[in-house]
Every structure is written in C-alpha cells, then in structure tokens.
Amino acid sequence: MLTAGSTTRTAAATNAAGALPRKKTASGTAYHEAGSGEPLVLIHGVGMRLEAWAPQIAFLSAGHRVIAVDMPGHGESAKLPAGSRLEEFVAWFGRFLDEMAIDTANVAGHSMGALVSGGAAATFGERISRVAYLNGVYRRDPEAKAAVLARAAAIPMSGVDKEGPLARWFGDDADSVTARELTRKWLNLVDPQGYAVAYAAFAGGDETYADGWKDVAGPALFLTGSDDPNSTPLMATQMAELAPRGYARIVEGHRHMVNLTAPDIVNSLLAEWLSFGEDER
Template sequence: MLQETQTQPNDLRFERSRTAHGTAYAAVGAGEPLVLIHGVGMRLEAWAPQIAALSAVRRVIAVDMPGHGASEKLAPGSHLENFVDWLEIFLDDLALDGVSLAGHSMGALISGGAAVTLGSRIARVALLNGVHLRNPVAKAAVIARAQTIRAGSVDVDGPLQRWFGEGSQMSPIYRLTHGWLSAVDPDSYATAYYAFAHGDETYAGRWGEVNCPALFLTGSHDPNSTPDMTNAMADATPKGWARIIDGHRHMVNLTAPDAVNAIVEDWLAREEKPE
C-alpha cells in the first residue's frame, strides 16, 4: 500500500532552459551545484519535493533525460554509455565541475556511470533506487519488457503497480506519475528502457574506483531496486553507505520525500561515509 507524507509534489511545470545540444533543465537556487536525473518515463518534475527543499541552500539543476520532457532524443538502440556521454555533454554545456550528482532508477545508472568515468567532475554521487547485477529471473523479465516496448506496446499501469504496490491507484502521486508516463515519447521511452534493461552490469564491477562520498538509497519493499542491490553497491564503494527507507517502494523520493530529503542533506554535507 502506498504511504505518503504531508510534503507532496504538485502537478506543476518548472520553467525550463535548453542547452546548445538540446537538453532541457530547470535551475533553482544559488550556490554549489546539485544535478538531478530522473528515471525512465518520468520528467524533471519528479524531483519536485527535492527541488523545493534543497534549493534553499544550493543551486539545484534538474534535467529532462533524452527524449523526456523537453529534451532532444538520443538515437534508437543507445546504450547506457551513450546516456553517460549525454550527461558529460550537459555538464560541458553548463561549464559544471565538482558537482553533486543524484539519480533515480535509470538516472541512478547514469549517475553511477558518471562517477566511474568523469573523475573529479563528480564531487559526490547518490543513487536512489538503483539496480545492480539483476538475478537471471529479474534480468529476463526486464529484457522481455524492453522488447515489448520496442515493439510498440507500452503498458502504463504495469510499471506503476511495481513502483507503488497494490491499492495505490487512487493516490495523487500515482495519478501524477501515470500522467507523466502516459505522455512520454514512445520511441524515447523504448530507447531509455532498452538501456536501462541492459545497463545493470555495465559499470557494476567498478565501484571500487569511486572515491567520492557515495549514497545508495532504496525502499525496503522495492522489488526491482532491492535493498540487497543497494547494500552490495555501498559495500563495494570506498566511501559508500546505504540507507533503506522502511515500508516504501520504487518512487521513494515522492512517497517519503521528507525522509529522503533529510538523508540527501546529510550526504551533501559529508566528505566521508558515516562511521
């Protein structure tokens, strides 16, 4: 059952800017930069509770993934590495270095790849509901979904049932995310989902190379980005630590925003992992 706190996102639209390479983003606040990347089928508004809370003390830059929101597409068949390249170009376009980087789901995969490959450009990284080395059954299921989506069949309610659980259909957050997922460009959704389905192994063996403060967070009931995955990534990262939010699932930044914001604020203040 979906659990919600009093802090909820409204169905609002942030004022967007666009880079020279066609990536749409919203920048709110001033100070050290925090870049936020949403998951497959969503848009930058999915970070509304975090933008509202964290922009009081820093510059929060939320981006639309390629082909989502108002961003230009990537080529069909793009892999996770291509999405990491897209992020590097975005950082170049905004002349950003030493950023704090947080991603959710597919955004977490991109953020992890950036932490491995972009060196000091990433000052700290946070993966919310990230996937890591799926077991064979889960791998087969997500690849089958990717193939179905590439064939032109988009199921909106299936993902939301996995994200929120049974009995959540009347929740305002369910309806909000349903609207976002229904509106996404089908070809771009297929491209991103393909990269998401095949990307859990791409950088999985390289967490030992990430020396910045690294937060790994998920919900205790997330069936796809599991606590075991979260703990495994944290254990493999020199300055990594895990946080599990009890009773929540995949969209934990929306269903438990106050708890997530507090954890993220702690991560933003740290240079080392907690004792």
C-alpha cells in the same frame, strides 16, 4: 531502516508537482534550475520527467544550485539515436555538464538516472564530488534480467506500458495515491521512441559500470525502499560495500518512487549526504 513515521511527509510538495519552467542547452537538453551554491544535478528515471524531483528541488534549492534535467527523449529534451546504450546516456550527461560550464557537481539519479549517475561517478573522476544512487539496480539475478529484457523487447510492438510500472512501483497505501496519479500522468506524456531507447539502455545496463564502485572516491549514498521488488535493498547494500565511502539507507514500507512517497525522509537523507566532506573543503 527508516520508517515513514519518523518524519512528517511533505504532501504539499508532491501535490504541487505541476509543470516547471525550463531552459535548453544548445544541443537540446531541457533543464530547470533553482537556488544557488554548490551544484546538485538530478536525473530522473525512464518514463518520467524533471518534475518527478519536485519535492527535492523545493527543499534542496535552499542551500544548493539545483539543476534537474529531462533525460534524452523525455520531457522537452532531444532524443538519442535508437540503439543508444547506457554509455551513450553517460556521454550525454558529460556533454550537459560541459554546456552548463559545471566543473564539479554532486549528482543524484533515480532508477535509470541512477545508472547514469553511477556511470558518471565511475568515469568522470573528481568531476563528480558525490553520487546518490536512488532505487538503482545492480547485477540483476537471471530471473529479473529475463523479465526486464522481455519488457524492453515488447515496447516496439506494444508501446509504453503504463499499468505495469504503476503496479511494480507503488503499494496501495495512502501515501502513494498522489504520487501514483502523477506518475500515471507522466507516463502518458512520454515520447514512445524516447521511452523505448531509454528502457533498452536501462534493461541492458545493470552491469555496465558495476565494477566501477571501488574507484568512486566521494561520498556515495545508495537509497531504496524496503519493498522495491526490482531495485532491492540487497543491491543497495552490495554496492555500498564496494564503494570506499559508500553507505546504504533503506526506507521501510516504500517501493520504487520513494522520493515522491516519502519525500521528507529522502530530503533529509540527501541533505545528510550533501553535508559529508564539507569539513574537508
């Protein structure tokens, strides 16, 4: 496991996570682009927006063309229809790559974005060079599945739950204070309908592409925090064992929003992942 003390946390990158400039594709997907080189596409989770990747954009754009997207119904991106499943989010991502004229890409996703990136890796073949699956779920146990489905069912009646995610995603440590408040801000900004559609797809998507890891040929990083109660270390190691070039990295003492609470560690692990296979090209 990697501990937060093994590197100096870039608090400045997290603190500077203000609004980033966006462009839009013809179909209405908003994105921010920085740097040049081999493409790296970043997909955030439910309730978030592309600014959630601010520390990774700042660090990784030094050597890559980094493209962070607003997921459908989040940030400034157009919504998907009500009832859209994970497959529709993966299809949306394929259309985005087409609109951006990206033939091959590295893809990193967080939480719901991890499910989308995993679905893309399982179905798009060699178009996805590498996949990084951050704090992503895999075959929830019956208790966890019942809980997430219940939360999804409650959204149309109770709206966006802001306090529940904060309690699950963060501890009370000093590293989490800034990230928690940024996350609270983003949850307050999210479109309720876009949130509901994405959360329903997230709740029902943990097994959709679960059998696909054996066919993912490129380097596959499975990363989570040791204290993430939902996207657990066990899930990460199980997926890593299935992918031919899969490996797990667990950040000790962190929970769900590890890319914000331990950005230096995550940046280092993503840079390592991006370097795998370079001698083969």
